[in-house]
Amino acid sequence: MNPTVLIDRATEADLPAILALEETGFSASSRWVAASWSPELSGADHLVSAARAPDGVVLGVAAFQQIAEVADLNRVVVAASARGQGLGRALVAEGLAWAAERGAERMLLEVEWANEPALALYRGLGFVVISHRVNYYGTNRDALVMQRELVRGEAIA
Template identity: 45%
Template sequence: MPERATVADADQLAELDRACFAPGERWSAQLWRDELEVADRLVVVQRDRDLMAAATFAVAFEIVDLHRVLVRPTHRGLGLARQLITAGALWAGDRGAERMLLEVRHDNTAALTLYELLGFTTIDTRRDYYGTGLHAHVMQCDLRGMTRGTNQGDHRG
């Protein structure tokens, strides 16, 4: 089950980040500490013995931004990302948010597939956002549709 991360998790989050992202895209332990200390943020994690997955969200008024989703390569395809995103949607909805926004690289087909299954649609493309030739799709989803009928035990993605 997803649980809220604490500042004590910052080093493990940075280690998970190293397992998931290329050197230029990684967040340091200090960036994770900063993320964990901000009042409008939620960092949720899935644990086994170590952190298997994490996601971070920021809510402002009626919008929640999905900042980052990390799933350890050995644990992908088990539904962890979907569970974390749903937990973030429920948290944001409780705070009055109505829709979720995210940016995803145009060539991240696994993430794009998951986001589309969750009801996200592309509303814009930011050319060269991640570097030359690496575009970002800006996607949004109505939180009411994402969280309606949520069953935490039946998630894949």
Template identity: 35%
Template sequence: MKIEIRQARPEDLPEILRIEKASFARPWSEVHWRYEFEKPQTRVLVVTVEDQVVGYLCSWLMGEEMEIANLAVAPEWRGKGLGKALLTTALRMGLEEGVRRVWLEVREGNRVAQRLYRSLGFVVVGRRKGYYPDTGEDALIMGLSLTQALENLNFLTTKKERRERPWG
């Protein structure tokens, strides 16, 4: 099975939108995504299986900081390590671009995503009360210091994961 992580292209947008709609109660619109593709500080990665987009990650670079703005994997491909591979790739690319601190927001009730982020060293650093307008749910603010993680670059993947998933 051919798995690849690469920079997203405009022609990937229909699949990104399909995954977005399947993943979020309030998905980003096509107009929003087109705007993201135009912004110089935005990085959009996709993971493909046999050349079919099955997941994506959108991040924003701001000096030495990066925010993970959006991450999703198609429902039929979840639980296979593709989200972790996308996030790991984004962190590595961030390091190459001088990023030292990474932030993200996650629904308080999204335990699966929190487990993924914690597995890579993210910690809860704050809370945004009532952040999600559809439910009024709080957002947890999670952060990761890449400068501390540099002491052990293997925080991104274990040896076993690198053998089994060479794309990440």
């Protein structure tokens, strides 16, 4: 990852930048809107990590939620111009550490089965497939459910 990129917590002030990332990162039918992001940004058991350029521009975000011993990775999106630089990995690693420190025992996520870059990212961080959901994202767009065990204090690289 570029050492000048900062990972911190996103706020409601970042919502316009997050929505702009949605425009370039997802098809129209898959995009989250402001009403989807607001609870992620303000919920007590939520974390939205942001990757920022030195000038403060949001280059990517990842949204997490924890309920008891289970944390969920709800969303990851990185600007097209910043992909392949390790930002997605850094954002997910931040969420894994956050969830582990809060006592979560595992993290779950869903990913479209054909999204090879995302699958490579998640597998590289130790996620394994535990389930398959047929047509989850639409006709012939199946989802894989992935899980990663968490250990408090674990170094996540």
